[in-house]
Amino acid sequence: SNAPVKVAVTGAAGQIGYSLLFRIASGALLGPDTPIELRLLEITPALKALEGVVMELDDCAFPTLAGVQIGDDPTKVFDGVNMAMLVGARPRTAGMERGDLLSANGAIFTAQGKALNDVAADDVKILVTGNPANTNALIAMSNAPDIPAERFNALTRLDHNRAISQLAAKLNVPVTEIKKMTIWGNHSATQYPDLFNCEVGGKSAAELVDDHNWLENDFIPTVAKRGAAIIAARGSSSAASAANATIEHMRDWALGTPDGDWVSMAVPSDGSYGVQEGLISSFPCTVKDGKYEIVQGLEVNDFSRAKIDASVAELAEEQAAVKELGLI
Numbered sequence: 001s002n003a004p005v006k007v008a009v010t011g012a013a014g015q016i017g018y019s020l021l022f023r024i025a026s027g028a029l030l031g032p033d034t035p036i037e038l039r040l041l042e043i044t045p046a047l048k049a050l051e052g053v054v055m056e057l058d059d060c061a062f063p064t065l066a067g068v069q070i071g072d073d074p075t076k077v078f079d080g081v082n083m084a085m086l087v088g089a090r091p092r093t094a095g096m097e098r099g100d101l102l103s104a105n106g107a108i109f110t111a112q113g114k115a116l117n118d119v120a121a122d123d124v125k126i127l128v129t130g131n132p133a134n135t136n137a138l139i140a141m142s143n144a145p146d147i148p149a150e151r152f153n154a155l156t157r158l159d160h161n162r163a164i165s166q167l168a169a170k171l172n173v174p175v176t177e178i179k180k181m182t183i184w185g186n187h188s189a190t191q192y193p194d195l196f197n198c199e200v201g202g203k204s205a206a207e208l209v210d211d212h213n214w215l216e217n218d219f220i221p222t223v224a225k226r227g228a229a230i231i232a233a234r235g236s237s238s239a240a241s242a243a244n245a246t247i248e249h250m251r252d253w254a255l256g257t258p259d260g261d262w263v264s265m266a267v268p269s270d271g272s273y274g275v276q277e278g279l280i281s282s283f284p285c286t287v288k289d290g291k292y293e294i295v296q297g298l299e300v301n302d303f304s305r306a307k308i309d310a311s312v313a314e315l316a317e318e319q320a321a322v323k324e325l326g327l328i
């Protein structure tokens with residue numbers, strides 16, 4: 001039998017963790033034939049709650065779950081991990097300035113980047129879900145000089161899935177008809193979901209929609225502000241859909257994307273599409289044999305150019321702020 005894949009999840013006692021762990025353990029990440037060993041990191045006061053979650057994992061008797069370890073020390077929990085999903089982060093609380101938020105998260109992601117650098121497996125893949133996801137990933141990457149930079153990604157797959165769902169509803173087609181959706185830029189309100197390169201049944205999505213007012217003033221803000229709409233409706237932030245997107249990003253990164261389609265992944269820029277090198281920005285990506293590539297040669301019209309530039313400018317500001325704080 002094959003050796004278990006070691007999968008770390010941080011913030012494991014949180015809301016997203018409660019959806020994520022059970023799906024990973026049940027085989028949704030790597031299929032029914034790959035045993036998984038879970039490595040769960042939490043802060044000390046949350047370990048008791050995490051023990052309760054582990055009791056429930058035990059009670060599922062998942063055939064693919066080969067073991068679970070929990071702890072509050074990243075150098076122990078990350079030892080030998082092949083995948084790390086960095087979900088735990090410090091949320092913005094009342095009275096907190098942007099600098100305070102970046103500092104609090106900086107402390108978390110410098111420490112976790114260093115620990116991954118020291119103890120993770122050579123093939124480790126790291127995905128940051130905790131916000132501000134792109135910049136947290138940049139901080140972790142910058143503190144892990146021995147891990148190839150391209151192994152640090154941030155999550156924009158939830159935005160990607162939201163965009164597919166909104167477009168499918170508008171055109172009254174099944175989601176399976178929609179290919180080549182792209183989220184560009186930051187996982188924030190400046191993100192740009194691109195319908196000009198998107199295809200529906202092989203035709204241009206923007207042409208099928210044929211309504212620039214809807215595209216600009218309805219579709220884009222609905223996708224970009226969906227998180228706030230979920231909070232307003234549910235009373236807490238998206239959790240099951242965020243867990244689903246985290247799994248889909250990692251699954252596709254490990255197992256590949258289908259021919260004739262791509263996914264959105266926030267990855268360190270190589271300068272493609274004029275995005276300054278080193279920023280962790282969302283791009284259309286394909287994956288083969290565990291390696292992703294940014295899709296090249298797409299048309300970027302003037303409307304798209306301005307939207308991408310605005311989101312990338314925000315990423316550059318965040319990068320400057322964390323540089324100023326000495327975090328990268």
Ligand code: NAX
Nearest residue numbers: 011013014015016041042043046088089130131155158242
């Ligand atoms: P919760 O507050 O429910 O859970 C977060 C957990 O992280 C807590 O249990 C906390 O104890 C733990 N934690 C804090 N610091 C830690 C550390 N240093 N090491 C390990 N664990 C630590 O938040 P939840 O709703 O699960 O959301 C988690 C993160 O995902 C938040 O930052 C949230 O903003 C972000 N999101 C990102 C999304 C994306 O698309 N990229 C969408 C969903 C979500 O908003």
